Amino acid sequence: MADDDTEIRGLVRELVTLSRRFRGNAERLHPDLSFVDYSLLSEMDARDGARATDLVGLYGLNKSTISRQVTALQRAGLVVREADPQDHRARLLRPSDLGRELLARADALMYREVDARTDGWAAGEVRALRGLLARYNAGASAVAADAPDS
Template sequence: MQVADGDPEILGLVRELVTLSRRFRANAERLHPDLSFVDYSLLSEMAERNGARAADLVGLYGINKSTISRQVAALHRAGLVVRAAAPDNRRVQLLHPSDRGRELLARADALMHREVDTRTDGWSPDEVRTLRSLLARYNTASSALPEES
């Protein structure tokens, strides 16, 4: 669906997405002060993938390699990340949350789940499923901007 610039529905959606993003970041940092939102995101991705290469994280987040390297180095210094050789290629290093990283991540996840549960209190399971489904669809859609003429 292509919409004209200034479409009130798209403008409203953008405002809601910005509000959601801002609220999620603020809540993440309030709910788990030991982890920044970026730390939480990186550790979550590493745990979900059962290890991630730095290049995987670069591609996923769309930021440059040096930024990911700095973030990972800080997590490593804090004792939240360990490196291990990939089982299929010993030259490739996979990043995993350390035991402490997993502990902080589990605590943060529990708090985040409670926050979402509170915000959706009174919603039907179908409403929660619909929101999840629509957000998943939005998040998997191509984000390439069309060429400007």
């Protein structure tokens, strides 16, 4: 951990700015596509289908929240439910054809954004940033342990 609180504060500001940019990019693609929707579609696509329980665990949200998000995506025609070939009692969530099309457009925009912002960077710098972000994202969160009981 950094010794200087100023560095941590600065890092938090940069992470918030990064999140805001990604949310804004996703929302510009489709009036009803939030960054959360983009993130869920992206995860379903990357996993070649995901069960709702997988998403609950990944995002640390409760079942009803994921259910509402997925239902809204399904109503918008962006997600389909299919039988899980590993467990026929379970359902896999996958982006529909329309969902994959929208996701591809969102990804292209995200990639262009990152490419433009890293224009002139050496490949090693991009790789270093990716590695540091991966390390940060893999780290355990202390917030849940410190949160007061409700």
